[in-house]
Structure formats: C-alpha cells, structure tokens
Amino acid sequence: MGGHHKKNLRAEKAKVKLKGAKLPKGLNVTKTDFKVRKIEIREQLKESSYTESGQRQLNLKETLSRLKHHSVKFRTDALRNVRDSLKSGNADHLIGHLNELFQGIAAGALDIERSARQESFKTLDVLLEALQPHAVAPFFHVITTYLRCAMTHVQPAIQEDSLLMLDVLLQRVPPALLAEKSASTIIGNFIDMISRARHDNERSNRTLTLNLGQGKQTTVKWRTKVLIRLQQILGTLASTKSSKPAIARVVHFEIMRPQYYNVLRTLPQDNRDIHAVLNETKLSAKGTQLQTYVEQLLPLLQDNWLEVRPQEQQPLLSQEAAASLHVVISLMILLWTLIGQHETENNISELSDWLRINYAQKFMLNFLGKDGSRFPYQQIHLPGKKVGKDKGPEDGGELCLPQNLGIVQLTCKFFPNPVEKQAKMFAHLATYMQQSLERLNSLLPEQQLSVVASLHSLLLENAAFLLNIVADPLINLLNASIEAYVGQRFTTREGVATRVLNLLCEIVERSDLYTRFGGEQRFAPFLSYLPQLLLKPTVGEGTLRAMATLCRQLNGVFMSALIQNASEVTNHLNKLQVTGDTEGGDKFEIQKRVLHLFYYAKELDKDGKLEQGAKQLAEQADNKRIADYLKAVMGYN
Structure with missing residues (x-):
C-alpha cells in the first residue's frame, strides 16, 4: 500500500505544469452567436398536446398518471397542463377519459397542500366550462363525493377550501343538475360544518361549534361563509321547483284545414298511498326531508343570531352582526319558500302549521322583541373604514334594509x-x-x-x-x-x-x-291611471284580467278614464302585445279582449269617442277587421 502511494506521488510531480500569462481581458468569453434549428416531429406534436413548462412534452396518458403522483410538483404541473390544454381548445380529446380526469382533478380537493387544492379548483372550473352539462352528468357523483369528503375532513383548512370547490359548482353546473343530484346531501354536510349533534342522533338537538381553528377569521365569519353557500344551495332548490305553469292551447276552427283535438284520455288511476286513502295525515319523503332541515337549521340560525345580537342598551349592529343577520334572514325566507312549494304541489299545510306552532313565538322574541321593540335594526356608522375584500353578503348599509324587509316577510309568514x-x-x-x-x-x-x-x-x-x-x-x-x-x-x-x-x-x-x-274613493288615482297602460307596447295578462273585473263590477272611475282614452287605445291596438300566460297567442284574440272592455263602458260615452275611434280604424286598411268588431260591440245590447 505504501509503495503504491509513493509511486503515485512521483508520477504527480512528474506532470508538466502549465505556467504562463493569463488571457487578456475580453477574450475569455464563451461565444453564443451561433445559430440553431429546432427539431420538430409533426406527428409527435399532434399526439402529445399536454406539455410541461420548460421540459419535455407529456401525452394524455402520462398526464393522467401524474395526477395521482406522490410528488406535489408533479400533481400541480399535471393540473396546469390539463388547464392549458383546455384553454387552447383541446377538450374533444378528453371525452373518452372523463372518468379518470374527474377522479384525478376532484381528488385534489383532499390534497394536504393548499397550492395543489387551489390548482385543482382552477382546473375543475375550466373543465366544467368547456364541457356540456350532458357530458358532465354521468360523472357528477364523482365530484360531489370528493366535495362531501372535503366538507367533513378532519383538517380545518381542507374544510375551508371545500367552499371554494362548491363555488365552482354553483357557477358552472346548471341549477337543475345540482339540485337533482346532490343538493339534499350537501345540505347535511353544511349543517355538520357549523354544528354537532348533542347525543349522536341526527334528529336530536344540535349545538353550534365554537371554533374550527381557522386562526385569522372569527367563528362568526366562518359560520357566515358557510351559511352563504347554504343559502345558494337552497336558492338552487327553490328555483328548480318554481316552474312556469303550462300555457293553455287555444285552437281556432278553420273549415278548410284538418284539425285534431285531444278528446280521449286514459282512465285516471288512484296512485295515493294507504294513508291518503284512509284520510290519515302523513308527510311525504320530501316533506319529511324538509322538516328535518327545519328542525336542524332553525335552532342553529337563531342561536347564531343570539350570539351576535346587541343588547337592548346598544341597539346598533356591528358589521359582522349585520352580515350574519342578512344571511340568517335569507335562509329562513328560502325555507318558507320551499315549504310553500311543497305544500302547493301536494295540497297540504301540515308542515307550515307545524313550523308556526313550534317556532313562531321564538322568532318574534329573538328578532322583533316584545311588541317589536327591537325593530328596525341599524348598523354602527364607522366613518373612514374601508370595506374588506372578503366574499360575503351585503350588510345592507347603515339602515340594514334587506334584513328589516326580510323580517317583515317572515313575520307575516309566522303570523298569517x-x-x-x-x-x-x-x-x-x-x-x-x-x-x-x-x-x-x-x-x-x-x-x-x-x-x-x-x-x-x-x-x-x-x-x-x-x-x-x-x-x-x-x-x-x-x-x-x-x-x-x-x-x-x-x-x-x-x-x-x-x-x-x-x-x-x-x-x-x-x-x-x-x-x-275604501273602494273607488281609495283607488281613484290608480284606476284613472290604469287605461294609460293600454297605450304602452306591452300589457300584462294580470293587468288585462283586472281591467275586465273592474268593467264587470261597473267601476265608474275606471270606465270613465277608459272612455277618455278610447280613440288612442283603439288606434294603438295593432301594436299592443300581452305578456304572461297568453304570451304568443293569437293577435286578434288579444285585440278582442281589449274591445270587450268598451262593451261595459259604452254607456258613459257622451262625446262619441268610441265612434270617432271606430271611424279612424275603418279608414285604415290593416285595421278594418278591428273596426268591424268594435262596431259590433258598440251595437250589441
């Protein structure tokens, strides 16, 4: 060992040492003025449109596999690749891989790293915007499953960010799809985010959670953020149920054209359950679900308000209290809307009666005070304070107008x-x-x-x-x-x-x-103004129906005003449209409904305004049919 070491030292000393002058300044520089040419393989670029920034290109298979990678950097880069590809218009290539894609993107909601969760929500937003609703519907359960897991996660930060994922769904998913698929399940998770059961029983009383551990935001702000999303979900349910009534089909007989009428109908079937046959009161499944929401939500909403409600010696609300009152009142109104829709569909009133018996007095004491002494509410004026950028409901300003108006509506609901x-x-x-x-x-x-x-x-x-x-x-x-x-x-x-x-x-x-x-005397200003609505481009179906009612009641104030505007109304008939239930109906039928009003009012025509209007119509070729009908109305007794 020692001999080899000495031999190596001698060999090292025997090497020629280069000793000389250094290069002059400016010459020891690497030349970069050479030209290069990028090598492109067209077919390879066509197959792999998912590129990793500054690195080699990734195809779709590699991108999907990286969505499940253990490295945070690989996952976030894959999410960015998908998002960039969607923005460039390559959504068509994803149709056959939507299941894996939704699985990988939605799983980001449970990622331990906040950056990965945010990238997941951004990518989900772009993906839902690029796809049609019918393409999303088969995989929607995948998204909502991860959403519910995030809403009930043990990590408070993941729970908080789950609201951002819900914001994406509320913005990009059609309300009908969201309400049909998972709205009812999500509502239960919302309740769990701000409360817990006292006895591990779903139907038992619940208590508000005091602190979720967010750190920077208070418990009141956290609950308000959760309740805002709950309000949006309930609003989605209410909007999908309030469908427009079917328009009646009017068929006009024509002798030269074959027409078909629905004369036959199937025999009606009794689809009632045993409770309805025996005249026993029983809530339906939806009614029971609604009652569960009310049993769980109303006590929580009232407790949430009682925590921030000011004392009687300080009636003004803080900004947090005003925002909390705003969302609490909005949620209670939505619950009443859902109950009203359910009872109208089933022609029952058990749920609203139950609600009034159990919660009417509590509502009055908590929100109005004895004899309405706490009403109306106002907010503390803070001069010079800037409004924060946090997402939240409008506090209504210093007068708290939305809150007070909502309390008026709820009071009428609780005390009909x-x-x-x-x-x-x-x-x-x-x-x-x-x-x-x-x-x-x-x-x-x-x-x-x-x-x-x-x-x-x-x-x-x-x-x-x-x-x-x-x-x-x-x-x-x-x-x-x-x-x-x-x-x-x-x-x-x-x-x-x-x-x-x-x-x-x-x-x-x-x-x-x-x-x-007060009758005519009280409504005189309104009745005198009413005929002027017939001179506008459109008139509502309800307005026209009310005018017919007034004429049948022989209301002198309205008919006198109608006669005063007779010539202008008849000349405007050709341009008048009716909006509402009969929207899009036959134009001459609409004109006849207006002319029928003059049948009742013709006795008050002392100055011959109807005759003047009929004469003007007869002079116009397009309005001759209307003029003939008006003359028939005037001459009919």
Missing part, C-alpha cells in the same frame, strides 16, 4: 292570522314600510324588489286579518303605495313596477279587500 295582542307589532311594521316607500328613489332595483315582496305580504296575503286590528296604518300604507306607483317612483328595471301593478290589480280583483280598503 294576527290577533289583537299583536296589533302594536304589525302597526310598527306597516309604519316602517311606509318610511321605506319614502326612500324609493335611493334604493337599488334588488332592494325595491324586497320592498314589493313585503308589501305583498302586508297588503294582500295578511290584509284580511290586519284590517281588523291595524286598519289605519294599513290604509296609509296602501295610499303611499298607490301614490308611489302613479308617480312612477318604482323602477322599471328587474320588473319592479310590473310587480307593483300586479299587486294592486290582485287587490282590486278581491272584492272583499277592495271594499274594505
């Missing part, structure tokens, strides 16, 4: 037949609504829609009982509503003015309410 001891509370609500009408010009269309919904509850749904206990405040509210509509203070955007018109027309059609509110 108010009694004398609740007179002070409902008088307080009617006075608040009148004050809201005075601020109409400063309200957004969405806020005006809430105003109209609250007016509908007070002036129509509960009016028959309210007129017995708070007649004067209710009549003053009606006067303010008529004045606001005639003065055109309701915006036409989002159909606000049309809804107010429909509300007033429904009151007029109810002869009992019409008389008790």
Whole structure:
C-alpha cells in the first residue's frame, strides 16, 4: 500500500505544469452567436398536446398518471397542463377519459397542500366550462363525493377550501343538475360544518361549534361563509321547483284545414298511498326531508343570531352582526319558500302549521322583541373604514334594509292570522314600510324588489286579518303605495313596477279587500291611471284580467278614464302585445279582449269617442277587421 502511494506521488510531480500569462481581458468569453434549428416531429406534436413548462412534452396518458403522483410538483404541473390544454381548445380529446380526469382533478380537493387544492379548483372550473352539462352528468357523483369528503375532513383548512370547490359548482353546473343530484346531501354536510349533534342522533338537538381553528377569521365569519353557500344551495332548490305553469292551447276552427283535438284520455288511476286513502295525515319523503332541515337549521340560525345580537342598551349592529343577520334572514325566507312549494304541489299545510306552532313565538322574541321593540335594526356608522375584500353578503348599509324587509316577510309568514295582542307589532311594521316607500328613489332595483315582496305580504296575503286590528296604518300604507306607483317612483328595471301593478290589480280583483280598503274613493288615482297602460307596447295578462273585473263590477272611475282614452287605445291596438300566460297567442284574440272592455263602458260615452275611434280604424286598411268588431260591440245590447 505504501509503495503504491509513493509511486503515485512521483508520477504527480512528474506532470508538466502549465505556467504562463493569463488571457487578456475580453477574450475569455464563451461565444453564443451561433445559430440553431429546432427539431420538430409533426406527428409527435399532434399526439402529445399536454406539455410541461420548460421540459419535455407529456401525452394524455402520462398526464393522467401524474395526477395521482406522490410528488406535489408533479400533481400541480399535471393540473396546469390539463388547464392549458383546455384553454387552447383541446377538450374533444378528453371525452373518452372523463372518468379518470374527474377522479384525478376532484381528488385534489383532499390534497394536504393548499397550492395543489387551489390548482385543482382552477382546473375543475375550466373543465366544467368547456364541457356540456350532458357530458358532465354521468360523472357528477364523482365530484360531489370528493366535495362531501372535503366538507367533513378532519383538517380545518381542507374544510375551508371545500367552499371554494362548491363555488365552482354553483357557477358552472346548471341549477337543475345540482339540485337533482346532490343538493339534499350537501345540505347535511353544511349543517355538520357549523354544528354537532348533542347525543349522536341526527334528529336530536344540535349545538353550534365554537371554533374550527381557522386562526385569522372569527367563528362568526366562518359560520357566515358557510351559511352563504347554504343559502345558494337552497336558492338552487327553490328555483328548480318554481316552474312556469303550462300555457293553455287555444285552437281556432278553420273549415278548410284538418284539425285534431285531444278528446280521449286514459282512465285516471288512484296512485295515493294507504294513508291518503284512509284520510290519515302523513308527510311525504320530501316533506319529511324538509322538516328535518327545519328542525336542524332553525335552532342553529337563531342561536347564531343570539350570539351576535346587541343588547337592548346598544341597539346598533356591528358589521359582522349585520352580515350574519342578512344571511340568517335569507335562509329562513328560502325555507318558507320551499315549504310553500311543497305544500302547493301536494295540497297540504301540515308542515307550515307545524313550523308556526313550534317556532313562531321564538322568532318574534329573538328578532322583533316584545311588541317589536327591537325593530328596525341599524348598523354602527364607522366613518373612514374601508370595506374588506372578503366574499360575503351585503350588510345592507347603515339602515340594514334587506334584513328589516326580510323580517317583515317572515313575520307575516309566522303570523298569517294576527290577533289583537299583536296589533302594536304589525302597526310598527306597516309604519316602517311606509318610511321605506319614502326612500324609493335611493334604493337599488334588488332592494325595491324586497320592498314589493313585503308589501305583498302586508297588503294582500295578511290584509284580511290586519284590517281588523291595524286598519289605519294599513290604509296609509296602501295610499303611499298607490301614490308611489302613479308617480312612477318604482323602477322599471328587474320588473319592479310590473310587480307593483300586479299587486294592486290582485287587490282590486278581491272584492272583499277592495271594499274594505275604501273602494273607488281609495283607488281613484290608480284606476284613472290604469287605461294609460293600454297605450304602452306591452300589457300584462294580470293587468288585462283586472281591467275586465273592474268593467264587470261597473267601476265608474275606471270606465270613465277608459272612455277618455278610447280613440288612442283603439288606434294603438295593432301594436299592443300581452305578456304572461297568453304570451304568443293569437293577435286578434288579444285585440278582442281589449274591445270587450268598451262593451261595459259604452254607456258613459257622451262625446262619441268610441265612434270617432271606430271611424279612424275603418279608414285604415290593416285595421278594418278591428273596426268591424268594435262596431259590433258598440251595437250589441
């Protein structure tokens, strides 16, 4: 060993040492001014359109395998590859591999690394946007399975990020698909995210969880974020159930054309269960599910509000309390909407009756206080404070308008037949609504829609009982509503003015309410304005029906105003369209419905305005048919 070492040392010393002057400055530089040519194989590029940034190209098979790789970098790079390929328009190549693709992308919701979860949600968003709903439907259970696992995960960070995944589904998946497939299951997971069962029993009472461990956000903010998504899910369920009623098909006989009529029908079958046959009350499966939601949610919503509700000596709400009240009230309204839809479909009322018996008094004490002393709510004014960028519901501003209007609607739902001891509370609500009408010009269309919904509850749904206990405040509210509509203070955007018109027309059609509110004397400004609606491009089906009711009632105020506008109305008939149930119907049938109004009003035509209108129509070739019909109406006794 020692001899070899000495030999190596001698050989090392015998090497020639290069000693010389260093190169001058500027010459020891690598030359880079040479040209290169990129080698491209066309067929290979066509097969592998999934590229890894700065590295070699990956085909679809390798990309799918990397979605399941143990390395976070490999998984995130594969997700980016899929997203970039979809953005470049290569979604058609994925149709045969959607199962593996959804499995790999949705599994990212359970990834321990936050960056991988965010990449998963971004890729899922792009994928759902690129595919048609019918292509997603067979694999939708894969997405929702991972979503439910994320919502119930032991890691608080994964639970929090599961809301981002749900945001993607709410934005990209059609509401009908989301409601049909998994909305009911997701609602149960939402409840588990903010509460736990006291006795490990699903139907037993639940208690709110105090802290999820998010760190930066408070428990109230976390619950508000969860409840916002729950509100969106319930809104999805409500929107899919509220389908438009079928339009009646009107067939006009023509002697020269064969026509077919549905004369025969199958024998009706009795599909009722044994409980319906024996006249026993039994909730259906959907009704039982709804009752479960109500049993679990309403106590949690009230407890959530009681945690942030201010004391009586400090009636103003903080920003967190206002946001919490906003989402709590919205959820309760949605629950009532779902219950109303269910009971209308099945012609029952057990669920709403059960809800009023168990929760009406609690609602009044928790949200209104004794005799409505806590109502209305206002928010603390914080001058100079910037609004945060966190996603959340609008707190309604300092006046908390959405919250207060929602409480008005819920009070009418919980107390449909108010009694004398609740007179002070409902008088307080009617006075608040009148004050809201005075601020109409400063309200957004969405806020005006809430105003109209609250007016509908007070002036129509509960009016028959309210007129017995708070007649004067209710009549003053009606006067303010008529004045606001005639003065055109309701915006036409989002159909606000049309809804107010429909509300007033429904009151007029109810002869009992019409008389008790004051009849012609009370509605004179509205009745005089009503014929001018026939001079607009469109008129609603409900409006036209209300006009016919007024004529059959021989309403002098309306018929006098109709005669005053007779010539203008008849000349405008050719341009008039009716929207609503008969939308798209025969044009001449619509014109005849308007002309029928003059049959009742012709006795008040002292100045011959109808004859003048018929003469003008006869002079026009296109309107000769209308003119002949108007003459027949005028001459018929």
